[in-house]
Amino acid sequence: MKKAKITAYVDAALFDEIDELAARRRVPKTQIIEAALASFLSPDSAEQSEAAIVRRLDRLSRSLERLERDQEITTEALALFVRFWLTTTPPLPDDTYLAAKAKGKERYGGFVKTLSRRLAKGSTLTKELVQDLPAGQTDPTDGIH
Known part of the structure; x- marks a missing residue:
């Protein structure tokens, strides 16, 4: 061929890198510059980058979808718990309020x-829920309405 x-002028640091690479690989600098x-200049280069x-x-989208699903599960679980707690917990009489507050602080620490x-x-509960799913069901929110 x-x-x-x-003839081209390049930054001295770039020239030194080309020189070191040529010495390391034992090839002429011309071969490195041609490659x-x-x-x-390859048209495939842009396609490969794309x-x-x-x-x-795609990987980020799947990760974001998993995060959204986990957040939805967390929010729904919290909402169900709060609704249950509010509907089943009677108000405390004034004389037991301080003792209940102390017990609540202790329980919260635990x-x-x-x-x-x-x-x-x-x-995590999310991991346990996924492990407990029936075979074939991949979305823990299936069946929650």
Whole structure:
């Protein structure tokens, strides 16, 4: 193949990188520069970049969908609990209020400790729910109305 001579000025640091790469791979600098130019000018280069970006976006979309699903489960569970608690818990008489407040503080401390232990282990209710699903059901929100 006939070759044409080209003279170009590049940044000194870039020249040093080309020089080091040529020495490391034991190839002429011309070969490295030709490969870089061919890659830059290749029409497939843009398509490959676009395909990589699309794959990353797809992965991010799936991750976001899982987060939305988990958030919906969390919100629904909390709403159901609050509704149940509000409809079944009678108001406290004034004479037992302080004792109930102290007991509530104690229970909340236990709740926070349990929560921190579970999160440290990586054990979450969402993961347990997914494991408890019947075979073939992939969405924990199926059947919740």
